[in-house]
Amino acid sequence: MNVEISNLSKTYGASKALNNVSLLFEANKIYGLLGRNGAGKTTLMQILAGQQRQSHGVIKVGGQDPFENGTLLSQISLINESNNFKNNLKIKDVLKIGALFYPNWCTETADKLLADFELDRQMKTKKLSKGMASALGIVIGLASKTKVTIFDEPYIGLDASARYRFYDILLEEYQKEPRTIILSTHLIDEVSNLFEEVIIIDEGEVLLKQNKDALLQLSLQLSGPTKAIDHYTKGKQVIHATEMMGNKTVLLFNDVYDVADLRQRGFQVEETNIQKLMVYLTEKKDVRTHD
Template sequence: MNITVEHVTKTFGEKKALNDLSLSLEANKIYGLLGRNGAGKTTLMQMLAGHITPTDGEVKVEGLSPFENREVLKNICFISENNNFKKKLKIKDVLKVSSLVYPNWSQEVANDLLARFNLSGKMSTKGLSKGMESALGITIGLASQAPLTIFDEPYIGLDASARYLFYDLILEAYQEKPRTIILSTHLIDEVSNLFEEVVVIQKGQKLLHETAENMMNKALHISGKEDVVDAFIKNQNVIHQSVIAGRKSAVLFGGPYNLAEVREHRLTIESINVQQLMVYLTEENRSGKLYV
């Protein structure tokens, strides 16, 4: 489903969670929604899911506002960290209710996921561990087959093997039935290979929206003698730098870069992952401004 967010501001009392945010997402892609705690990610996802309305601006899914719009909401599934179902029912009843909410619901997918997560329809949701609750939420999200499926840190309590199973299941579900998937996570490196595009939000504003490949191509991590690095990075956009025992490391963002020139300066090109890059991009300098 296509999404447009136009000049959206959301305030809670004196706190501004989103600040004149504009964003456009195309249908049938997997998006990583990244940012530090308090950046506004959950507020944005709640708006897309029709749970809250903007203070100013417009949020539209397929050209329509999702808030209190049944025709839109039936095609949106939002799975958050918790409270994805009533904890007084058995799992089979939770799935029955979900099947009535989502017109594209697949009971076959739901049954398969229950088996993979070692859950039984006869279990009461009241006694589930946090990991089991997360597994059930993931099951609902994927079995809904909703054209817009949103996951907000859905894996709390899952061990590493279960989390990696979740990532595999997202890819399987997407390949079998393409849809727009938005995944917000702090475990970025575990799942970054799934992202087709990355949106980074900082202080309620869009800091970056790039394909994952373009974002990584814009980053250059170099190291070498301090004076040589200083000379090379002059007039470059440096988002992070450090010095240890006279050897300096610097991360640049923007490009393009002449790698032959890097080698001519006898600088070493270091690796950098998506999580490190996101942290550096959202750091602030001493004046309180972002580096990008």
């Protein structure tokens, strides 16, 4: 199920959370939706899930507007960072509601995940720790089998072992039944191997949308004597630089690099990662790269 967004804006009084956003989320891909706090990611996901109405622009999920569209919303699940469940319910009640609302609900998957995360069906949601509440959100998101599944920081409070178990389970479920998955996270290094596409939002605008592997090929970390680095990088896009005792390290972006040639010149060459790119690109205001 494709998600098509055209010239989408959302304002709150004088504040603009999203500004003229246009994006295409293709069916059956895993997307990393990244950005700093306050960039507009959560607002975008809530509009996509029909929980908010945009101020301007068009959003179509499978060709339909999701807002107040009950049939369509049964094919979209959004698991927020917190407050996903009413406090007076037991876990077994949350599962019953999920089974009633989502037509593709898989009880077998829910049972398996409950066991994986050691969740007791009789526990009330108000007594769940942050980690247990996150685990229950993951259960609902994956067992719903919705065509569009969105996780907004889904693992607050989970320890490293449980987080990595989530990544493994998500990939297993995706390989069995592909769907459009959107992950918004600050733990980028942990989860970036799952991404097929990376979208970076900055100050309510799309800063970058790129295939993950292609994006990494466009970047490089280079170290060497300051004069030699400055000579090589003249005219190239340097998004971060540090200098110490006559040596300089730079992060280059948006070019193709001959690694063998650079090493022959005596430079130290290292691959970069999505986390660094997100951090440093959102410090630059002149980068707009699309497929």
